Amino acid sequence: RRPIILDCDPGHDDAIALILALACPELEPMAVTTSAGNQTPDKTLNNALRLLTLLNRQDIPVAGGANKPLARELIIADNVHGESGLDGPKLPDPAFEPQAVNAVELMAAKIAASDRPVTLVPTGPLTNIALLLAGHPELHDKIERIVLMGGAATLGNWTPAAEFNIFVDPEAADMVFKSGIPITMCGLEVTHQAQIMDEDIERIRAIDNPIALIVAELLDFFMIYHRDPKWGFTGAPLHDPCTIAWLVAPELFHSRECWVGVETRGEYTQGMTVVDYYQLSGKPANTTVVTGLNREGFVDLLAEKLKHYG
Numbered sequence: 001r002r003p004i005i006l007d008c009d010p011g012h013d014d015a016i017a018l019i020l021a022l023a024c025p026e027l028e029p030m031a032v033t034t035s036a037g038n039q040t041p042d043k044t045l046n047n048a049l050r051l052l053t054l055l056n057r058q059d060i061p062v063a064g065g066a067n068k069p070l071a072r073e074l075i076i077a078d079n080v081h082g083e084s085g086l087d088g089p090k091l092p093d094p095a096f097e098p099q100a101v102n103a104v105e106l107m108a109a110k111i112a113a114s115d116r117p118v119t120l121v122p123t124g125p126l127t128n129i130a131l132l133l134a135g136h137p138e139l140h141d142k143i144e145r146i147v148l149m150g151g152a153a154t155l156g157n158w159t160p161a162a163e164f165n166i167f168v169d170p171e172a173a174d175m176v177f178k179s180g181i182p183i184t185m186c187g188l189e190v191t192h193q194a195q196i197m198d199e200d201i202e203r204i205r206a207i208d209n210p211i212a213l214i215v216a217e218l219l220d221f222f223m224i225y226h227r228d229p230k231w232g233f234t235g236a237p238l239h240d241p242c243t244i245a246w247l248v249a250p251e252l253f254h255s256r257e258c259w260v261g262v263e264t265r266g267e268y269t270q271g272m273t274v275v276d277y278y279q280l281s282g283k284p285a286n287t288t289v290v291t292g293l294n295r296e297g298f299v300d301l302l303a304e305k306l307k308h309y310g
């Protein structure tokens with residue numbers, strides 16, 4: 001089993017990534033930490049606790065992270081995820097407390113104590129991960145890979161050039177991409193292929209166990225923002241679960257090894273991930289850029305794993 005730490009900002013698609021991860025016997029979630037992003041840090045932490053309470057996994061330690069990005073004010077995505085960050089389904093109140101330590105300390109302790117290298121799976125802004133890497137250089141060798149949702153080679157979804165997670169904290173993302181730790185980047189090119197359609201939501205609802213029903217309700221809400229014709233979507237892009245799917249079913253994906261840098265100063269391009277797709281810079285590749293996906297296989301994987309909650 002592959003030890004992982006989920007650093008997330010739930011968030012509808014973060015929630016589904018967490019639910020998927022906990023249904024995968026290949027993965028061993030050692031901790032869940034929360035970042036400020038889709039909602040304020042108090043709300044994303046509370047949502048992680050509510051989700052693990054729902055899943056009856058109070059055994060997984062949870063800790064809240066930085067209150068704001070490294071060098072900027074926090075921007076939230078309440079237009080996508082609602083007032084709570086997880087609007088839609090009725091979730092239980094948290095039945096347990098977060099750890100007394102913060103996200104960075106919890107990650108560091110878990111990595112230091114692990115007998116195997118740990119994979120980090122960030123699906124929000126990269127603030128906590130950057131603080132971990134800066135504060136604990138001695139742990140870099142014990143981090144196997146960082147499998148993140150963020151960025152894009154050619155698209156933006158928050159500005160014309162930038163994806164939300166990277167835009168919120170570009171300085172943190174810059175530190176992560178420069179760290180030398182192997183990175184898998186699930187950016188918008190692939191996550192926009194991971195569209196969940198109305199009929200997929202009905203298929204998930206028909207699984208008819210309590211967790212599948214919650215996932216269907218999360219998707220009902222998540223669909224609302226993505227129905228705007230400007231996106232040209234048929235469904236809703238299930239960004240964050242791509243990370244977990246890549247870990248357990250890499251055969252569903254296409255990828256390319258590229259150098260990736262983060263723009264922190266551009267007039268129009270702050271938070272853009274600059275992907276050297278054609279090796280023009282001469283810089284060595286630092287990232288496995290995930291570019292393509294077998295959508296049907298991805299939906300099948302999600303539906304199959306959700307049956308485990310029956």
Ligand code: BDR
Nearest residue numbers: 011013077123164165239
């Ligand atoms: C990312 O931004 C958030 O709203 C989602 O949870 C996802 O992590 C997509 O740009």
Ligand code: CA
Nearest residue numbers: 011014123124
């Ligand atoms: Ca997220």
